Amino acid sequence: xxxxxxxxxxxxxxxxxxxxxxxxxxxxxxxxxxxxxxxxxxxxxxxxxxxxxxxxxxxxxxxxxxxxxxxxxxxxxxxxxxxxxxxxxxxxxxxxxxxxxxxxxxxxxxxxxxxxxxxxxxxxxxxxxxxxxxxxxxxxxxxxxxxxxxxxxxxxxxxxxxxxxxxxxxxxxxxxxxxxxxxxxxxxxxxxxxxxxxxxxxxxxxxxxxxxxxxxxxxxxxxxxxxxxxxxxxxxxxxxxxxxxxxxxxxxxxxxxxxxxxxxxxxxxxxxxxxxxxxxxxxxxxxxxxxxxxxxxxxxxxxxxxxxxxxxxxxxxxxxxxxxxxxxxxxxxxxxxxxxxx
Ligand code: FA5
Numbered sequence: 250x251x252x253x254x255x256x257x258x259x260x261x262x263x264x265x266x267x268x269x270x271x272x273x274x275x276x277x278x279x280x281x282x283x284x285x286x287x288x289x290x291x292x293x294x295x296x297x298x299x300x301x302x303x304x305x306x307x308x309x310x311x312x313x314x315x316x317x318x319x320x321x322x323x324x325x326x327x328x329x330x331x332x333x334x335x336x337x338x339x340x341x342x343x344x345x346x347x348x349x350x351x352x353x354x355x356x357x358x359x360x361x362x363x364x365x366x367x368x369x370x371x372x373x374x375x376x377x378x379x380x381x382x383x384x385x386x387x388x389x390x391x392x393x394x395x396x397x398x399x400x401x402x403x404x405x406x407x408x409x410x411x412x413x414x415x416x417x418x419x420x421x422x423x424x425x426x427x428x429x430x431x432x433x434x435x436x437x438x439x440x441x442x443x444x445x446x447x448x449x450x451x452x453x454x455x456x457x458x459x460x461x462x463x464x465x466x467x468x469x470x471x472x473x474x475x476x477x478x479x480x481x482x483x484x485x486x487x488x489x490x491x492x493x494x495x496x497x498x499x500x501x502x503x504x505x506x507x508x509x510x511x512x513x514x515x516x517x518x519x520x521x522x523x524x525x526x527x528x529x530x531x532x533x534x535x536x537x538x539x540x541x542x543x544x545x546x547x548x549x550x551x552x553x554x555x556x557x558x559x560x561x562x563x564x565x566x567x568x569x570x571x572x573x574x575x576x577x578x579x580x581x582x583x584x585x586x587x588x589x590x591x
Pocket of ligand 1: 408421422423424448450455456457458460462502504505508533534535536537538559560561562563564565566577
């Protein structure tokens, strides 16, 4: 081979090396790196082909140029190995680029009913109440009879009931858990029971067939209406963070004596009258009273020793008052335009 051809080959190899080094330094991801590897050391790669031409060089110069080509190839392979480690093992791996805008993940969030339920649970836990659950498919005994509502009692008619074929029913209120809890835990007892209840009734702005209540029960020695009022005040102050107008009036429930209705001034119309408060300016929120001795006895608690108070908060209505929701049916509608406002 002529000397200038020899120099050409040497220059060519040096040039290939220079270009490869520049390219690999600019590389930002694994996929690009693999393309570069194919371009230089693939079967038809630039360096591979140049190495084949080494055979054409004069015999005596071949070892020197051959060594140069091999050295370059080894260096290329070393650099590729280091780059592969940097970009990770898979072809998809990419380098972290802090300037790329983040991907917005569509996370779910807690339903307004659950927000208030959790808030109530916190308030009551601080006052030493346990949080309980109870069955939604309930027996007639726990839903009515144990609560001092015998089969022929007209109070059964005030809670229109979904009866099941087997004689059980969908619980019409959370009160059945009062007796279940006393039977299980005995007295003294403090507990709340948030949960879903069902009534076979026509729906309107403040009535649903499926809605949420939260039962509260405190049984101990010398429990009075004073304890009941103090706990109701703590509940309302914590939820509303401000004073709200309430009124306490007599109410009849066979499982309390005396019984009350605690109403809150409607926070939708501020007392002027609207469909939610049926134009009265007041919303029935927390029926309550002192636990009837018959209920304590059903729970195996001696009414001569213990007394207690109970309440049945209309949780769905509380949520409506808290957030200014003017139709209860929105709560369970599943409409994301509504849900996403919370
Ligand atoms: C009861 O369910 C009694 N168990 C409450 C109770 C417990 C009284 C403990 C005394 C001691 P009432 O049927 O009034 O009572 O319902 C309680 C609350 O649930 C009502 O004040 C109201 O806020 C809510 N409520 C009742 N019916 C519906 C309905 N269809 N849709 C939405 N909320 C309702």
